[in-house]
Amino acid sequence: MDGVVHILRRFIGVTILICILLFIFNFIVLGSFVFNGMNEKQSPKKILENVVLNLEHKGKSYVLGKPAKKLLAQNHAWSMLIDNTGKVKWNYNLPKEIPLSYTLIDVAKFSRNYLMDYPVFVWKHNDGLVVVGYPKKSYAKYQFYFPISWMSSLPMRIVTLFVSNIILALFLSILIGTKLIKSVKPLIAGVHALSKEEPTYVEVKGIFSDLAESINHTSDILQEKNTALKARDEARSNWIAGISHDIRTPLSIVLGYASELEENMAISVEQRQQAGIIRKQAQKLRSLVSDLNLVSMLEYEMQPLNLKPVRLSVLARKVASEFLNNGLDEKFTITLDISDENIKVKADEKLLLRAINNLVQNSTIHNPNGCKILLKTCISSDNLTCYFIVSDNGKGVPRDKLSKLTELPYSSNKEHSFRNGHGLGLPMVARICQAHHGQLVLESEIEKGMKAIIQLPLYFED
Amino acid sequence: MENIKNKKILIVDDEPEIRKMIESFLRKEGFFRIYLALTCEEALAICRLNKPHIAILDVMLPDGDGFELFSSIRQFSQMPVIFLTAKGEAQDRLLGLGLGADDYIVKPFLPRELILRLTAILKRVYINTIKQRLPIFKLEGCIVDLESAIVRSNKGEQTLTAKEHGLLLKLYENKGRIVTSDALCEAVWGDDYYGYENSLMVHIRRIREKIEINPSKPKNLLTIRGLGYKLIVKEE
Numbered sequence: 001m002d003g004v005v006h007i008l009r010r011f012i013g014v015t016i017l018i019c020i021l022l023f024i025f026n027f028i029v030l031g032s033f034v035f036n037g038m039n040e041k042q043s044p045k046k047i048l049e050n051v052v053l054n055l056e057h058k059g060k061s062y063v064l065g066k067p068a069k070k071l072l073a074q075n076h077a078w079s080m081l082i083d084n085t086g087k088v089k090w091n092y093n094l095p096k097e098i099p100l101s102y103t104l105i106d107v108a109k110f111s112r113n114y115l116m117d118y119p120v121f122v123w124k125h126n127d128g129l130v131v132v133g134y135p136k137k138s139y140a141k142y143q144f145y146f147p148i149s150w151m152s153s154l155p156m157r158i159v160t161l162f163v164s165n166i167i168l169a170l171f172l173s174i175l176i177g178t179k180l181i182k183s184v185k186p187l188i189a190g191v192h193a194l195s196k197e198e199p200t201y202v203e204v205k206g207i208f209s210d211l212a213e214s215i216n217h218t219s220d221i222l223q224e225k226n227t228a229l230k231a232r233d234e235a236r237s238n239w240i241a242g243i244s245h246d247i248r249t250p251l252s253i254v255l256g257y258a259s260e261l262e263e264n265m266a267i268s269v270e271q272r273q274q275a276g277i278i279r280k281q282a283q284k285l286r287s288l289v290s291d292l293n294l295v296s297m298l299e300y301e302m303q304p305l306n307l308k309p310v311r312l313s314v315l316a317r318k319v320a321s322e323f324l325n326n327g328l329d330e331k332f333t334i335t336l337d338i339s340d341e342n343i344k345v346k347a348d349e350k351l352l353l354r355a356i357n358n359l360v361q362n363s364t365i366h367n368p369n370g371c372k373i374l375l376k377t378c379i380s381s382d383n384l385t386c387y388f389i390v391s392d393n394g395k396g397v398p399r400d401k402l403s404k405l406t407e408l409p410y411s412s413n414k415e416h417s418f419r420n421g422h423g424l425g426l427p428m429v430a431r432i433c434q435a436h437h438g439q440l441v442l443e444s445e446i447e448k449g450m451k452a453i454i455q456l457p458l459y460f461e462d
Numbered sequence: 463m464e465n466i467k468n469k470k471i472l473i474v475d476d477e478p479e480i481r482k483m484i485e486s487f488l489r490k491e492g493f494f495r496i497y498l499a500l501t502c503e504e505a506l507a508i509c510r511l512n513k514p515h516i517a518i519l520d521v522m523l524p525d526g527d528g529f530e531l532f533s534s535i536r537q538f539s540q541m542p543v544i545f546l547t548a549k550g551e552a553q554d555r556l557l558g559l560g561l562g563a564d565d566y567i568v569k570p571f572l573p574r575e576l577i578l579r580l581t582a583i584l585k586r587v588y589i590n591t592i593k594q595r596l597p598i599f600k601l602e603g604c605i606v607d608l609e610s611a612i613v614r615s616n617k618g619e620q621t622l623t624a625k626e627h628g629l630l631l632k633l634y635e636n637k638g639r640i641v642t643s644d645a646l647c648e649a650v651w652g653d654d655y656y657g658y659e660n661s662l663m664v665h666i667r668r669i670r671e672k673i674e675i676n677p678s679k680p681k682n683l684l685t686i687r688g689l690g691y692k693l694i695v696k697e698e
Contacts, residue, residue, distance in 0.1 A: 241551075245522075248548035249477050252570035256483045259572050260490075286570050290550060297551075304553060311656070314644045321640035321689045336688045342656070350552070 004185060008177050015173030019166065044121045044139065047071050048132050051079050052123050055090070055130065062090035062127075076135050078118075082107070083128035098133070112143055183208055190215040199223050233300040240296040244289040251289070255282040291424045294354075295408070298431040305348045305435060309459050312345065312377040312388050313338045319356045320375060323364075331370025334360070339378045343386045344459040347436050352454075355432040358425045359390035359452045367394030371449070379458065385438075386458045391451040396444040405442060406430035429454070466584045469515035470495040474505040474531065475546070476524050480569075484518065484546075487573045491581075500524070502531045509535055516584060518576075521547035521554065532561055542583045546571070597634055600696045601682040603675040606630060613672045620672045625650050625665050633683065633693035642690035666691060 051072065054065030062081060064072075072079055072092060080091035080098070086107070088100040097116055099106075107129065111122045115131070119139035123130045183206045190212070193200035200219045202212040261267065261275035297303035320334045328334070345352075356375075363373050371394035379386045397405065409423035429452070430440040438456035471493055475481050481498050488496055497512055499505040502525050508514065517535065521528040532543055542564040547554070550568040558566045564583045567576060596608040604615035608631055611622040622630065632649040633641055647655035647662055666685075670677040684692045 244550075245548045248550070248569040249480060252548075253479050253483055255570045256487070256573045259574065260487065263574075282570065293550070306552070311644075314642070317642040317644060317689050321642050321686070324686070324689070325639040338688075341659075 004181050004188065007181055007184070008174070011177040011180070012170065012173050015169055015177075016166075019169045042071060042075060044119075044132060044134065047075060047077065048121050048123045048130065051132055052125050052130050055081065055125060057127065064090075064092055072132070076138075078133045080131050080133075081125060081128055082131060089128065095133075113141060187211055187215060190219070194218055194222065197222055197226060234302065237296045237300040237302050241293055244293045247285070247289050251282055251285055255279060255286065258282060288424065291428050294351075295424055295428045295431055298428070298435050299408075301435075303351075303435065305351070307346050307348055309344045309461070310347045310349050310352065311341070312343045312386060313341050315349070315353060315356060315388070316375045316377055319353065319360060322357070323360060328364070329370070332364055332367075332373060334373045334375065337374060337376040339376075343377055343379055344461070345386060345436070345438075345456040346459040347456065351432050351435070355429040355454065356388065356390065358429050359454075362425060362452075363390065363392040363394060363450065366450070367392060384458055385455050388454040388456070389451060390454075391449060393449040396446050396448050396450050397442075398446050399444065402442045402444055406440060426452075466581060466589065467492040468495060469493070469584055469588065470497065470512060471580075472497045472499065472505065472508055472512075472514035472517040474499045474502075474517065474523065474528070475520040476500045476522070477520075480520075483573075484576070487577060488580075491577050502526045502534070505531055506534055509539060509541075513539070513541075515541055515588065516580065517541060517543045518546050518580070519543055521545060521549050521558070529557060529561060532558075532563060536562070542587050544576075544580065544583065546576070596631070599634060599637075601673055601694070602696065603682075604673050606634075606673060608634070615673075615675075622672070623668075626669050626672070629662075629665055629669060630693075633691060634695065637693050637695040640686045640690050640692050644690075646690060 047068075050068045051064065054068035056063050056065070064079070069092065078091070078093040078095060078098075080094055081089045082102055083089045086102045086104070088094070088102075091100075095118070098118070102110075107122075110120050110131075114120065115133060117136045118133040119136075119141055120131050120133040123132075186202045187208055190200045190202040194215065200215065202215050204212045204216070258275050258278040262272050262279055264272065264275075267275075294303065316336050316338060320336055323332075323334060360373060360375075363371060371392040374389070374391045376389040376391070377386065378389070405426045406429075408427045426440070426442075433440045433454055433456065436456050438454060441453040441455060443451040443453070471488060473481055473484050473496065475484070478500070481500070485496050485498065495514075497508045497514055499508050500523075502523050505517070505519075509517070519528040519531060523531065528545060528547065532545075535541070535543070544565040544567060545558045545563050546567045546569065547558075548569040555566050555568070564587075565579050567579065598605065598607045598609060600606075604613050606613050606622075608622075608627060611627045613620045613622060628650045629646055632646055643659060643662055644655070647658045650662075650665075651658050666683065667677070670680050670683055673682050674680045682694055684694065686692055
């Protein structure tokens, strides 16, 4: 919607700019082209003045100065002087049909219009009236009369004209703009939907019909690809689920007989120990299989989450007492640091417990000489994220290897070296965090312990 | 107790090795009336003919799935059923238990676990007279009788309130193990237990006054700082 308003604003702005430019352009064209040639170099008025100045009274006759004569000749014009009685006292090149005497009415007539179709111009002289006549059809003469009231309101009228012009331009631009936007809007919505990979259909009509078709086509392709991708993910996940299922039956038999042998008093202690090793390895395989299955379900977003509000403090106590109840070696200590009892997240409790258990387990596995494990819950300063931190003071991991720890093993850019465990644990924890819209952050340095931070969005009760 | 061992057990699994293994474990434990089936059809026939007391069902069978078989069995028999399956997903577990199965064990399993769960169910279902009664146990300096909600010591008999009784039962069920304060509150006040921590401490103090020789130096009901409590029970 923001985009639409933006477009409309730009559109109106551009229209106003065009109006102003058009106005300036017209002004220039009007001056330099349209009115060009309206005023000749030697305007009738100038020639007339020249004639009046150069017409001198010499004896009984009048003499016209040479420059004035030349001007008249250049313009093919004629001239005469009419005295107060209406008689022509002097003339120059006067055409034959022009009369030599005039009444007051005649003078009044030709001073405004034409003298026998000759455009004439008159000027006051000491001895009468100087008339300069031009060839027929060389000048057009117009008279203008305006009422004063009209003249005085003219600026107002011109301003009104401008304002109404601007209003019209604005109105038109908004009208055209909204019309354009109306046809663009579905396209915009379509493109936005495409970027969110949502299925979209834009009605194919109007000037943008080919664009609409492209958007529809792209949407179809995108949906098809997503479906194909999802089908492939599902197939892959089902494949892994199938394999882990098939591994479970033979593993049951290995585990079953091995633990039976381990308790069999008829065989030697050494053999019983060996059976115990088989049993332990089978159990390791069992946890690998179930982790593998969970990671694959999470990776392909097929793990259903049983979300409920969960208090982090409850989880911390549960994990700690679980480890203590199951005979945690005395080399390890578990400490709790709970800043706020009531920090809640919306989570699948079982999955989150599995993640935390895994982190604590990692601390015990990777520090066989013992370490101090701290479970801490706290909240970010902006009150939006809560942290469940599992840290130890053990041997840690080099900082540059940290980012690799959450990658899936056997992926192309991870080295295959797991001295302990199967390498699926931390990727699983990271994916459990992601499934809860959170993330796993690891901080560590050699000999400075390991710190795993589960960051989850805080749950607000409504 | 000995009459548990002569209960008839039906094992339905299409994997011969698994059938053989479970059978051998059960025989070693003293069970001797064991029936084996590898299809739903066989299983139903045995159920009708021999009327077993408990069944261990696989979910994936050659002629149908174990959930369907379970429903068919339920139409004429109320015997307890344990699902033993390689399908470990949470939905399957919930489906199985939701149908009314008595237990759901995911392969691979430890034989000891299977035997323990099986005997627990058999005891609960067939020797109900013993199991129905609440435990009586001995602590340092006193005897707690949860059946009549009484603590007997040289101070005489003291009755337990309902809350104290509930807490002691929860602690006894997890004797020797840490029970978090959350789990204790939940056992007594239900799901919506948040905020009862202080009440819990009051109740624990009252319990100690009844069961401890010196309540300020508890030996039976220990506080595990920051986590919860642990009940130390002498051998019965």
